[in-house]
Amino acid sequence: MIHPEDFELLRRIVKSRSGLTLSPDKAYLLENRLMAVARKWGMNDIEGLAATVRGTPNEELLREITEAMTTNETLFFRDQSPFEQLEKVVLPRLLESRQGTRHIRIWSAGCSSGQEPYSVAMVLKQLGSVMDNWRVDIVATDISRTMLDKARAGLYTQFEVQRGLPIAMLMKYFSQAGDKWELDPGIRAMVHFDEFNLLNDPAPLGRFDVVFCRNVLIYLDQPTKGRVLENIRSLMPDDGVLYMGGAETVMGVTEKFQPVSEHRGMYEIVSATAGNYPRGTENYASNP
Numbered sequence: 001m002i003h004p005e006d007f008e009l010l011r012r013i014v015k016s017r018s019g020l021t022l023s024p025d026k027a028y029l030l031e032n033r034l035m036a037v038a039r040k041w042g043m044n045d046i047e048g049l050a051a052t053v054r055g056t057p058n059e060e061l062l063r064e065i066t067e068a069m070t071t072n073e074t075l076f077f078r079d080q081s082p083f084e085q086l087e088k089v090v091l092p093r094l095l096e097s098r099q100g101t102r103h104i105r106i107w108s109a110g111c112s113s114g115q116e117p118y119s120v121a122m123v124l125k126q127l128g129s130v131m132d133n134w135r136v137d138i139v140a141t142d143i144s145r146t147m148l149d150k151a152r153a154g155l156y157t158q159f160e161v162q163r164g165l166p167i168a169m170l171m172k173y174f175s176q177a178g179d180k181w182e183l184d185p186g187i188r189a190m191v192h193f194d195e196f197n198l199l200n201d202p203a204p205l206g207r208f209d210v211v212f213c214r215n216v217l218i219y220l221d222q223p224t225k226g227r228v229l230e231n232i233r234s235l236m237p238d239d240g241v242l243y244m245g246g247a248e249t250v251m252g253v254t255e256k257f258q259p260v261s262e263h264r265g266m267y268e269i270v271s272a273t274a275g276n277y278p279r280g281t282e283n284y285a286s287n288p
């Protein structure tokens with residue numbers, strides 16, 4: 001059993017470095033995940049890990065502790081409808097409104113092992129010649145170096161490609177590499193991966209027309225969620241679109257975004273020019 005003061009120390013480190021909140025009932029999770037970090041650093045138990053952190057805190061050790069506590073669950077075309085909307089509603093609108101620059105920028109914030117930004121890249125590729133002479137930047141960021149390395153490698157297990165990826169896409173864009181599936185280098189090259197902590201100022205990442213920030217903020221407390229969403233808003237033009245996870249809401253978190261009717265998970269910016277898309281409510285009970 002982890003000592004309460006060790007749990008408190010490690011919980012605080014994780015919270016201050018990533019925003020992730022760990023309630024006392026998550027002590028078992030912290031213990032399970034941090035045992036591997038402790039062993040890697042030559043310690044036998046969590047007590048030893050906590051003692052090291054108290055004594056001579058090492059930046060790399062603190063980073064690994066934080067990274068070990070992230071939840072990286074993801075899949076290709078997760079929830080399906082955001083990708084259908086992107087293809088059928090959002091991109092056609094951007095192709096009209098961005099005629100002047102022919103440049104669109106999309107951000108997958110909290111991209112985990114890459115399935116989300118690669119799903120976006122496949123949607124774009126499927127559009128074919130419509131995208132000729134357009135520049136589309138897909139920027140994918142995460143706090144976890146392990147996940148970013150996996151994402152960049154573009155290698156997925158049989159289990160991973162069976163989750164959400166249509167068989168036609170598997171056949172078209174993946175080839176077998178040993179017991180894994182390797183994503184086509186052309187699709188991989190469409191996504192630029194970078195380490196980025198959502199607690200930091202995102203201004204250096206530039207402007208984004210579409211932001212996917214799905215199933216990331218669920219692990220943060222309300223004030224932190226609000227700050228992250230306001231930072232995201234500051235990077236978006238007034239007609240930008242935000243996607244959040246199916247179980248997430250902006251209600252009580254920020255007034256910068258509002259849900260778009262009939263497009264679950266899709267949010268538009270509240271501004272003088274809002275109303276680019278039909279306005280929705282957050283009561284999905286009667287609008288599944």
Ligand SMILES: C[S@@+](CC[C@H](N)C(=O)[O-])C[C@H]1O[C@@H](n2cnc3c(N)ncnc32)[C@H](O)[C@@H]1O
Binds near residue numbers: 071198
């Ligand atoms: C559950 S995954 C979601 C992946 C993908 N967006 C999806 O919906 O399938 C959450 C990801 O957010 C990342 N994350 C957590 N806290 C973060 C932070 N403060 N900054 C950047 N990424 C963070 C985690 O490392 C993890 O890979």
